[in-house]
Amino acid sequence: MRLVVDRVSRAFGGVYAVRDVSLTVEPGELRAVIGPNGAGKSTLFALIGGQLAANAGRIEVDGRPVRRLPAHRRARLGIGVVFQAARIFTGMTAAENVMVGAHATTRAGFLAGALRLPAHHRDEREIRSRALACLDRTGLADWADRPAEELPLGQQRALQLARALCARPRLLLLDEPASGLRAGERESLAALIGDLRAEGLTMLLVEHDVGFVMRLADQVTVLDLGRVIASGPPAAIRTDPAVIAAYLGTAPAGRPEGSHP
Structure with missing residues (x-):
């Protein structure tokens, strides 16, 4: 499944959490979205999954507009979601x-x-x-x-992933799946995600752990203050001055000095 996000924005009370964000996830690709706290990662995730409605922009899967579809309709199209917080019945x-x-x-x-x-x-x-x-x-x-x-907790997170896989998704959205996991659990999760990628499942991974992302992603999009500041393969992202500045708190373009991820 091919995902296209084109100039998508979402504001809360006049303050933009996501502004003019564009990215494309090709079939079989694992695209990661990273950024400091407050960058807009989870908001973007919810806009793609249908848990939030975008104020502007275009979201398409395999050429079909889904921006105005509710989450359950998107699920029927093959979009699986694994949330950051463990959700069990x-x-x-x-x-x-x-x-x-x-x-x-x-x-x-x-x-x-x-x-x-x-x-x-x-x-x-x-x-x-x-x-x-x-x-x-x-x-x-x-x-x-x-x-x-x-x-x-670690097994509850794995349970969410099992539930999403049971629906046989064609696009899997993962919101910080490694958060709170022990080292061994992270390794098992990384291995499973790697296997899913090898099988051709299209994935969008929103993650705070940069090292975890760099091991797995084909392409990385970096958000800061709700905007895309860099996009490309992991090797290029590692050395991008804007990304380094955003994470180290030295960014001159609108980010307060000394703020950290």
């Missing part, structure tokens, strides 16, 4: 949490489910099989039938 097992992710793509429909028709049961069996496979892939196979709220 309490009172449900880990497997049931993951199964929720696939229900937007079921074939049987509401009527079959309400009447408990055979098509509904077939869908449920298929979805559970997919959910168990996704739990296994994210290292959670042993948690399948445990209450989701019993999972430690």
Whole structure:
């Protein structure tokens, strides 16, 4: 899936969190978005995922405008979302949490489910099989039938990723997935993201950890104060003067001296 973000803006009370941001994620590419705190990364993520509405600009997937579509409609088009904060459904097992992710793509429909028709049961069996496979892939196979709220934080984050993968996304949005993870968990996550990229899944990774990004990304877009200040391959971003200035607090172009990521 190809994602195009063209001059997208979002203001809150007259203050722009994102202003005239443009980027393109080609099919099979992993594009990272980085920047200091308050740069607008999470706002941009929510504008693409549909959790926030843009004030201006264009957002397209495979040439189809989605800026005015709600989040659930974007999910049906193949956009999967993994949020920064772990979001789980309490009172449900880990497997049931993951199964929720696939229900937007079921074939049987509401009527079959309400009447408990055979098509509904077939869908449920298929979805559970997919959910168990996704739990296994994210290292959670042993948690399948445990209450989701019993999972430690790192495993709750992995559960979100398993849920997104269960929907078989064509574009996966990841908002700081490594935040709060221990070193071993970060390594496992990096390996899984690398595998997904190798399989051709298009991904947009919003991340604060620059080292994590530089290991994984094909292309990097850097935001500061809601605007794009640099874009290119990781090697070029590492040495870009504007990026260095923004992170070290020496930027002359509108960023207060001494501010840090």
